[in-house]
Amino acid sequence: MTVESTAARKPRRSSGTKRAAGAASAAKPAAATAQTQDAEPQLVQLLTPEGERVDNAENAEFAPFVADITTEDLRGLYRDMVLTRRFDGEATSLQRQGELGLWASLLGQEAAQIGSGRALRGDDYVFPTYREHGVAWCRGVDPTNLLGMFRGVNHGGWDPNTNNFHLYTIVIGSQTLHATGYAMGVAKDGADSAVIAYFGDGASSQGDVAEAFTFSAVYNSPVVFFCQNNQWAISEPTERQMRVPLYQRAQGFGFPGVRVDGNDVLACLAVTRWALERARRGEGPTLVEAFTYRMGAHTTSDDPTKYRRDEETAAWEAKDPILRLKTHLLATGGADEAFFAELEAESEVLGKRVREVVRAMPDPDTMAIFENVYADGHALVDEERAQFAAYLASFEEGH
Amino acid sequence: MATEKMSIAKALNESLRKALETDPKVLIMGEDVGKLGGVFRITDGLQKDFGEERVIDTPLAESGIVGTAIGLALRGYRPVVEIQFDGFVFPAYDQIVTQLAKMHARALGKIKMPVVVRIPYAGGIGAVEHHSESPEALFAHVPGLKVVSPSNASDAYWMLQQAILSDDPVIFFEPKRRYWDKGEVDTDAIPYQLHKARVAREGADVTLAAYGPMVKVCLEAAAAAAEEGKSIEVVDLRSMSPVDFDGIQASVEKTRRLVVVHEAPVFLGVGSEIAARITERCFYHLEAPVLRVGGFHAPYPPARLEDEYLPGLDRVLDAVDRSLAY
Numbered sequence: 019m020t021v022e023s024t025a026a027r028k029p030r031r032s033s034g035t036k037r038a039a040g041a042a043s044a045a046k047p048a049a050a051t052a053q054t055q056d057a058e059p060q061l062v063q064l065l066t067p068e069g070e071r072v073d074n075a076e077n078a079e080f081a082p083f084v085a086d087i088t089t090e091d092l093r094g095l096y097r098d099m100v101l102t103r104r105f106d107g108e109a110t111s112l113q114r115q116g117e118l119g120l121w122a123s124l125l126g127q128e129a130a131q132i133g134s135g136r137a138l139r140g141d142d143y144v145f146p147t148y149r150e151h152g153v154a155w156c157r158g159v160d161p162t163n164l165l166g167m168f169r170g171v172n173h174g175g176w177d178p179n180t181n182n183f184h185l186y187t188i189v190i191g192s193q194t195l196h197a198t199g200y201a202m203g204v205a206k207d208g209a210d211s212a213v214i215a216y217f218g219d220g221a222s223s224q225g226d227v228a229e230a231f232t233f234s235a236v237y238n239s240p241v242v243f244f245c246q247n248n249q250w251a252i253s254e255p256t257e258r259q260m261r262v263p264l265y266q267r268a269q270g271f272g273f274p275g276v277r278v279d280g281n282d283v284l285a286c287l288a289v290t291r292w293a294l295e296r297a298r299r300g301e302g303p304t305l306v307e308a309f310t311y312r313m314g315a316h317t318t319s320d321d322p323t324k325y326r327r328d329e330e331t332a333a334w335e336a337k338d339p340i341l342r343l344k345t346h347l348l349a350t351g352g353a354d355e356a357f358f359a360e361l362e363a364e365s366e367v368l369g370k371r372v373r374e375v376v377r378a379m380p381d382p383d384t385m386a387i388f389e390n391v392y393a394d395g396h397a398l399v400d401e402e403r404a405q406f407a408a409y410l411a412s413f414e415e416g417h
Numbered sequence: 418m419a420t421e422k423m424s425i426a427k428a429l430n431e432s433l434r435k436a437l438e439t440d441p442k443v444l445i446m447g448e449d450v451g452k453l454g455g456v457f458r459i460t461d462g463l464q465k466d467f468g469e470e471r472v473i474d475t476p477l478a479e480s481g482i483v484g485t486a487i488g489l490a491l492r493g494y495r496p497v498v499e500i501q502f503d504g505f506v507f508p509a510y511d512q513i514v515t516q517l518a519k520m521h522a523r524a525l526g527k528i529k530m531p532v533v534v535r536i537p538y539a540g541g542i543g544a545v546e547h548h549s550e551s552p553e554a555l556f557a558h559v560p561g562l563k564v565v566s567p568s569n570a571s572d573a574y575w576m577l578q579q580a581i582l583s584d585d586p587v588i589f590f591e592p593k594r595r596y597w598d599k600g601e602v603d604t605d606a607i608p609y610q611l612h613k614a615r616v617a618r619e620g621a622d623v624t625l626a627a628y629g630p631m632v633k634v635c636l637e638a639a640a641a642a643a644e645e646g647k648s649i650e651v652v653d654l655r656s657m658s659p660v661d662f663d664g665i666q667a668s669v670e671k672t673r674r675l676v677v678v679h680e681a682p683v684f685l686g687v688g689s690e691i692a693a694r695i696t697e698r699c700f701y702h703l704e705a706p707v708l709r710v711g712g713f714h715a716p717y718p719p720a721r722l723e724d725e726y727l728p729g730l731d732r733v734l735d736a737v738d739r740s741l742a743y
Contacts, residue, residue, distance in 0.1 A: 145488075173519070177527035184491070185523050189515045195481055196516070199488020206470060207492070226512070229481030236476060390526035391560050393584035397612065397659040399560075 061309055062289055063279040067337045069345030080276075080288040083295075087284065089352040095136060095283050096343050096353070097361055099128040102152040103340060104365040105161045108372045109151075109168070113318045117376050118168045122149045126281070126313030129339030130246045132156060133286025134214065134308070137294055141182065141211040143204075145197035148186040149246075150216050157183040161368075162375040171382050191217055191224030194243060198230045201239035201297075212297035213241045214290075220251025222267070223259045231271040231303070240297035242290065243268075243305045246280060248312035253325035268305035280310025281339040311337070384410065420603045425567070426596040428574040429459045429535075431604065433497065436581045437467050440495060443581060445472040446482055447499030447535075456501055457537055457596055479509035486532050487516055495531045497581055503538040503590075504547025510555075517586045518561030529584040533577075538566075539630045539680045540727055541594030543720040550717050551681035556588045557658040557690075564658040565611060566590040568632035570600035572615075572655060579611035587611075592630035612656035614664030620650030623674040623737050626665055626691060628654040631678045631728065638733040649737065657687050665691065666698050673704040674740045678728055683711040705743035710736045 060076045064084065073081060106124050113121040124131060127149070135156025138144065146153055154164055159181050166172040167186060174185035187193035197215030204211055221227050222245060234241050247264055249256055260267075268275030274296075278289040286308055293304035311334035315322050322331075347353040388403040423431065436443045445460055445467075451474035454461030464472035475482050479500060486496035500506045506513075513534065520530045540549035557564045563585050567573040573591070580587040609615075617632060618639050625635040632653045639649035652668050654660060669675045675695055677688035692707035710728045718726045 172525065173523040175523075175525050178491070178524060179527070185520075187516075189511065192484065192512060192516050195484025195512065196488040196491060198481075199485030199490075200492045201488070202485060203489045203492025203494055206494075225508075226480055226484060229476070229478040229484065232476050232478060233481050233485050390522045390524075392563070393521050393526070393529045396563070396585075397661070397663075399659075 061277055061279040062285050063282050064284040064288060065279075065282045065342055065346055067281070067342050069342045069349055071346070077285065077288070080285065080292050083288040083291040084284055087287070089347075089350070092284075092343065092347060093353050093357060095132055095287070096340070096347060097364075098132040098136065098152070098155060099283065099340050099343070100361055101365060101368055102128050102132065102155050104369055105155070105372060106151055108369045109165060110314070110318065112165075112373065112376050113168070118165060118318075119170050120168050120317050120319060122168075122317045123312075123314040124149050124151050126311050126334065126339070127246055127248055127308075128152055129283035129343075130244075130280040130286050130308035130310050133283040134244050134290040134306070137287050137290035138214065139211065139294075141209070142294065143182045143184070143197075143200055143211065143213045145184045145193040145200070145213065145215045146186055147190075147193065147216050147218060147221070148188050149218075150186070153216065154181075154183055157181040159183050162372060165372070165376050166379065169376060169379055171379055191221040191226040191230075193217070194221070194227050194230035195233070197241050197243075198234045198237075198239055201234065201241035201303075202237050204240055205237070205300075210298045211240070212294045213239075214244055214294070215241060216244050216246065218251060219245065219247040219249065219256050219259050219264060220254065221245075222264055231268070231273075231305075234303040235272045238300070238302040240300070241303045242293040242297060243303060244290065245305065245307045246310055247307050248280075248310050250312055250316065250322075250326065252316040252320055255326075263307070265305055265307035268303075273303045273305065275305040275307065277307045277309055280308030281337045281342070283339055283343060310339075419605045420601050422599050423570055423602055424597050424599050425570050425573045425591070426457060426459055428570040428600075428602050429577055429591065430461055430463070431602075432574045432577040433460060433463060434466075435604075436497070436578060437463065437471055440581075442493060442495045443471075444489060444494050444496045445499070446475055446486060446496055447473075448475055448477055448482070448501050450474060450499050455499060457593065459535070459537075459591070459596075460499065479505055479507075480512050483509040483512040483517060483532075483534065487512065487520065487530065490530050490532050491528060495533075495581060497533040497535060500534060500536045502544075502548045503536055503550040503552055506534075506536055506552065509534075513556070513562070513586075513588070514559050518559050521585070522561060530586045531581075531584050532586045533580045533583075533589050534586070535577075535589045535591060537593040537596075538590045539592055539594065540717060540723050541630065543723070545720070546717075549720075549723065551679065551712065553588075553590055553657050553679075554681055554686045557687055562586055562588055562658060563612070563656070564588045564590070565656045566592060566629035567655065568592065568595065568617075568627075568629055568653050570598070571602045571606075572653075574602045574604065575606070575608045576611055576655065579608055583611070590629060595630055595633065598633070612659050612661060614655060614661035615653045616650065616664075616668065617653040618649065618651040620648040620672065622648045622672055623676060623740050624650045624652055624665070624668040624672045625676050625678060625733065625737070626652045626654055626668075627678040628657060628687075629679075631680060634729060634733060635678055638730050638737065641730060642734060642737060647737065647741070660687070660691060660694075662691075662694050662698065665695055669695055669699045670702050673702050675703070675707045676710060676733070676736045676740055677707065678710045678733055678736075680712055680727055682714050683709045684714050686711055705740045708736045708740055
């Protein structure tokens with residue numbers, strides 16, 4: 019693509035988003051053009067499933083946001099995805115071996131999570147669902163910390179303020195409001211950090227998500243809503259959640275919505291950076307719909323063969339986010355076999371550590387039941403703790 | 418000493434004003450709390466004096482109000498949110514129960530949730546449906562929440578201050594039919610413990626335990642009973658979670674009889690828990706079973722029937738007589 023042709027396209031794609039933050043005027047998003055009921059709407063894509071870099075009208079506005087990405091950065095993104103997939107696979111195995119009570123796999127969603135996660139700055143704040151293992155990885159959260167709740171030793175456990183990564187939220191969509199409130203606080207503080215809320219296509223049906231859109235729009239809050247549309251909410255397909263493409267919903271709330279190829283790590287990075295910059299500039303919220311696919315089950319408790327076809331899964335396998343970057347790296351000479359071998363060895367080390375840490379994870383002390391119910395204490399908790407301690411002690415006394 | 422006579426509504430307004438002045442992190446949020454000053458004018462004039470960044474009119478979305486307050490608390494703010502009426506809290510119930518109440522425990526104590534949810538509650542003002550309910554037991558049942566209700570102007574002033582200072586989420590039920598009742602408020606007093614019961618009237622024969630709007634009814638019942646030579650002690654619980662069982666026990670060990678009074682349905686209400694616990698604690702002191710007076714297991718009735726539904730002087734005195742008859 020020539021410089022001229024890019025320049026010719028840019029104003030059209032930017033027209034809505036360069037305006038000041040007045041909600042209505044910002045409501046005409048670049049990518050949310052007049053598409054309704056389209057089965058395969060245009061995606062922002064920078065890397066095709068065949069691993070080729072593309073320049074086109076859809077990505078012209080966003081490509082400059084990854085202009086600085088070096089070959090080394092690409093190898094880093096690849097490494098993140100591979101290690102995240104390895105961690106995820108190890109956790110799935112641990113569940114099958116009875117070491118975890120449940121696991122929510124991110125298989126297939128590595129690009130959406132690593133691309134968006136690597137777009138964040140340290141002072142940004144993340145509100146995840148329970149599947150954002152790749153984002154947690156990007157935030158520097160020790161992946162073994164994510165396993166406590168699935169093993170049943172805590173309900174989260176990590177300090178959210180250490181890595182600006184909030185606890186996993188299981189109730190669908192609740193965290194989008196927490197993110198919005200947090201972003202309202204960021205704006206009040208006059209800070210230029212941003213907030214990102216992760217949720218899924220199923221969550222888009224929840225009232226809380228609509229309320230989060232409303233609040234963030236009317237208060238012009240610096241929040242990015244990052245929806246990973248992985249096509250399935252347990253057994254419910256997206257047809258059971260929406261009648262128009264999800265990203266177009268943002269328009270009705272007065273902010274831009276963009277659909278990005280969720281299996282393209284570079285495009286996810288670019289679009290998320292673009293949305294975060296809008297937030298930092300005081301231009302309010304953005305909805306990013308990462309169009310992707312959950313390759314595995316919703317959690318280890320369900321059986322996807324009961325609700326979806328093999329052909330569908332096979333079609334998505336061809337769009338594998340890791341494979342396409344590997345093809346790109348090999349084709350461009352960005353990485354050699356030694357790099358991939360080294361990474362494989364690193365994966366083994368990670369997998370081994372995860373297994374060891376999980377198996378060594380101690381059960382919590384019984385009296386932890388009564389801990390941290392309240393910050394300031396509570397007479398009833400104190401009374402019940404004392405009663406239960408006395409009851410337990412009675413066994414030790416030989417009754 | 419700065420003692421002033423003011424209504425409960427005014428006391429709440431002064432309390433919020435003081436909190437906003439004292440701590441820049443305190444925020445007021447809710448529907449119509451800004452220019453209008455709230456439908457009961459509890460936030461009257463606060464937006465004018467503290468600005469739209471501190472006193473925030475919100476969209477009409479209760480889950481959004483509480484959910485964003487949680488996010489603001491995570492950012493270090495101390496939001497005081499107003500739910501316009503009792504029956505409207507249910508869209509926010511999910512956020513209150515699944516998120517607000519559990520955040521501190523889930524984070525193993527690493528984060529705090531200093532959010533106050535103010536709810537004008539209970540009946541007696543001739544309102545339409547969903548404007549007169551007493552859902553306090555639904556919140557008291559939830560670990561992680563604290564639930565309180567003042568019965569007079571002084572408590573309204575001080576209990577709201579204490580609730581805002583608390584690092585735990587507090588559901589603050591305001592007895593709307595008492596908003597205009599006046600009382601002395603000493604704004605310089607040293608605040609008492611938020612969850613400590615108060616002996617509102619001393620007596621020797623029967624203890625009446627109540628909170629919020631029913632404390633006044635119980636005091637009137639005690640005065641009427643006194644004319645018949647009966648000595649009634651009235652305990653104002655103030656707090657439904659935690660309940661000051663020690664305070665009630667002390668009174669019951671003296672009078673040996675207890676009647677718990679509230680507007681909420683009797684079945685599985687706060688009174689049920691008090692009856693069970695006091696029976697455990699005071700079995701050998703009691704001369705009569707603990708009795709309960711309250712609402713029926715029926716939807717709150719239309720306004721023309723609420724005088725029959727709400728426990729009044731006669732129903733309270735009838736329970737006193739039944740207790741004394743054992």
